[in-house]
Amino acid sequence: MGKTFPFWKRTMKRLFIFVILSLGLAPAAKAACNINLTPFPITMDGSQTLIAGKINGEPVRFIADSGAFFSMLSPAVAAQFKLLLRPINAPVYVGGIGGLVKPELTTVRQLSVGNLTVPNVTFLVGGGEVGHGAAGLLGQNFLRIADVEYDLANGVIRLSQPAGCAGQSLAYWAKSDPVSVLDLWQNPRADNHATISYATLNGARIKVMFDTGASTSFLSFAAARRAHIDPSGPGTEAGGYSVGIGRGAIKTRIAPVETFQIGGETIKHTRLRLGDEDLPDADMLIGVDFFLSHRIYVANSQGKIYFTYNGGPVFALEPQTTAPLGDTTPAPETLAADEPKNAVDFGRRGAGELDRLQYGVAIADLSRAHELAPEEPLYIYQRAEAYYASKQPMKALDDVNATLTLSPKDVDALILRARLRADADDNEKVIQDANTADALLPVQSDQRFSLARLYAEADDFERAWREYETWMRAHPDDAKRMAAFAGLCWVGALGGEHLGQAKSACDEVSRLVSDDSSGQTGRSLIEFRLRDYFAAFNDGRAAAKRSPKDAWALYAKGLGEMRLGKPYPDRTEQGKIDLAAAKAIDPKVVARAARLGLAP
Numbered sequence: 035m036g037k038t039f040p041f042w043k044r045t046m047k048r049l050f051i052f053v054i055l056s057l058g059l060a061p062a063a064k065a066a067c068n069i070n071l072t073p074f075p076i077t078m079d080g081s082q083t084l085i086a087g088k089i090n091g092e093p094v095r096f097i098a099d100s101g102a103f104f105s106m107l108s109p110a111v112a113a114q115f116k117l118l119l120r121p122i123n124a125p126v127y128v129g130g131i132g133g134l135v136k137p138e139l140t141t142v143r144q145l146s147v148g149n150l151t152v153p154n155v156t157f158l159v160g161g162g163e164v165g166h167g168a169a170g171l172l173g174q175n176f177l178r179i180a181d182v183e184y185d186l187a188n189g190v191i192r193l194s195q196p197a198g199c200a201g202q203s204l205a206y207w208a209k210s211d212p213v214s215v216l217d218l219w220q221n222p223r224a225d226n227h228a229t230i231s232y233a234t235l236n237g238a239r240i241k242v243m244f245d246t247g248a249s250t251s252f253l254s255f256a257a258a259r260r261a262h263i264d265p266s267g268p269g270t271e272a273g274g275y276s277v278g279i280g281r282g283a284i285k286t287r288i289a290p291v292e293t294f295q296i297g298g299e300t301i302k303h304t305r306l307r308l309g310d311e312d313l314p315d316a317d318m319l320i321g322v323d324f325f326l327s328h329r330i331y332v333a334n335s336q337g338k339i340y341f342t343y344n345g346g347p348v349f350a351l352e353p354q355t356t357a358p359l360g361d362t363t364p365a366p367e368t369l370a371a372d373e374p375k376n377a378v379d380f381g382r383r384g385a386g387e388l389d390r391l392q393y394g395v396a397i398a399d400l401s402r403a404h405e406l407a408p409e410e411p412l413y414i415y416q417r418a419e420a421y422y423a424s425k426q427p428m429k430a431l432d433d434v435n436a437t438l439t440l441s442p443k444d445v446d447a448l449i450l451r452a453r454l455r456a457d458a459d460d461n462e463k464v465i466q467d468a469n470t471a472d473a474l475l476p477v478q479s480d481q482r483f484s485l486a487r488l489y490a491e492a493d494d495f496e497r498a499w500r501e502y503e504t505w506m507r508a509h510p511d512d513a514k515r516m517a518a519f520a521g522l523c524w525v526g527a528l529g530g531e532h533l534g535q536a537k538s539a540c541d542e543v544s545r546l547v548s549d550d551s552s553g554q555t556g557r558s559l560i561e562f563r564l565r566d567y568f569a570a571f572n573d574g575r576a577a578a579k580r581s582p583k584d585a586w587a588l589y590a591k592g593l594g595e596m597r598l599g600k601p602y603p604d605r606t607e608q609g610k611i612d613l614a615a616a617k618a619i620d621p622k623v624v625a626r627a628a629r630l631g632l633a634p
Contacts, residue, residue: 100173528559562593
């Protein structure tokens with residue numbers, strides 16, 4: 035990830051001592067094994083592990099990222115909190131999916147995480163937003179100050195200082211559950227304290243990094259080939275794009291895997307996401323999908339990792355046949371020990387179920403949490419997310435309205451309500467909610483990206499253009515800039531303004547994503563507005579060839595053909611066919627285009 039420098043060791047030592055004194059993790063007298071636990075409640079949001087905290091007294095959320103060697107903020111967040119930046123006088127780079135970033139340093143005068151408050155904590159500053167409304171990452175300089183237990187399915191991370199436990203299993207929760215044990219890889223570089231061990235993929239030994247910052251597990255192409263997996267072979271399919279700390283995005287594939295073995299577990303006939311990316315010190319990232327299906331104790335004190343299987347799919351791409359030590363059912367004693375006892379417990383479990391796409395049980399647990407704590411808006415909002423994800427929009431709208439009654443300035447709830455109203459084509463109310471959120475958000479907020487999209491869907495193109503530009507000024511190195519260029523391209527195409535800049539944005543989309551048709555489609559519509567019908571036809575034809583089932587691509591091609599009709603009569607008939615095909619795929623596209631002046 036980067037080279038070590040003195041402040042890293044000083045900060046880590048100070049933070050370790052402070053936690054020991056503040057939270058009562060002092061070593062006990064040498065006797066029976068004693069495991070002192072300090073819980074940090076988490077919220078799962080879109081496969082990200084969020085911990086509540088404060089920066090200089092202002093409430094924020096952090097992503098707990100076991101794959102990050104050091105805690106990090108984006109430049110936009112540093113600007114929002116008026117944090118002073120200073121250069122690192124050494125060739126230090128932070129790398130991950132998406133490229134390398136040269137960071138700067140800042141010091142947070144007072145950092146709070148859970149019930150812990152620490153003065154003068156150093157962060158790296160650089161890269162793009164981490165998303166999910168989080169201010170930044172809490173990396174290994176926080177997570178490695180003691181042993182750490184990841185119990186994401188129950189909504190908690192625990193720091194632990196065991197005493198008198200040498201040579202004993204630290205999977206204290208496992209009564210009759212099978213326990214897998216791994217040896218931690220000891221990195222010879224002092225600056226990298228990632229949680230790394232070994233697994234076996236189709237019989238080939240690979241190095242794996244346990245990374246709570248990765249929403250899904252991820253395998254490099256090089257490691258896949260060593261395990262006799264062809265990234266473009268039979269049974270593989272496109273997996274979209276993955277982004278990380280850098281500005282770039284990498285194209286991924288999803289490939290079938292015969293066997294994946296780790297510890298005492300064997301996962302058969304599964305699928306993994308692959309990408310052409312060299313991972314620092316590892317062949318594979320073990321992501322949140324694995325963490326949610328397991329309870330994991332990283333025993334830094336022993337150099338080991340202990341974990342047990344919770345149940346359900348291990349890799350979230352599809353159900354798998356999972357056989358951890360020959361048993362797929364958690365022991366009844368463990369289930370009873372973890373049974374929720376209060377609103378917080380039900381809420382944590384419900385959030386974990388929501389992230390695992392178990393909407394029915396998530397709704398039940400979040401409903402119980404709401405019954406026990408009716409004035410807490412979080413549980414109603416999370417239930418709204420579950421209803422929305424399970425295609426129950428009216429129930430989702432009722433819950434998000436209830437959330438805003440309790441917490442009128444909840445921007446997440448305002449954005450979700452605007453999304454529900456956009457789905458119902460209620461543009462006036464979409465704009466009302468977007469305007470309210472806009473007034474509440476800092477200029478540098480990452481959520482302005484969501485506002486830009488909502489304004490565009492509600493046909494308020496001038497506001498959408500301004501929100502995209504505002505977001506891009508505050509996020510010069512963010513991986514979502516590709517999507518922001520696409521947004522500007524389409525805002526210009528549909529709104530009919532800023533046509534020159536919008537066309538340049540379309541060009542940038544085509545340059546960055548060569549196999550995507552959206553840039554060509556947007557450029558075709560802009561050229562149609564500029565009355566360059568030959569160019570409009572050519573770009574529309576190329577877009578439709580690339581995406582023959584995309585209604586907008588077919589419509590753009592048809593528009594160009596219709597305007598070429600006089601010198602090329604056959605084009606008129608083909609244009610009618612393409613416009614009819616677009617209407618058959620999505621009649622709303624044709625109606626919207628006509629309303630916006632894009633008609634033959």
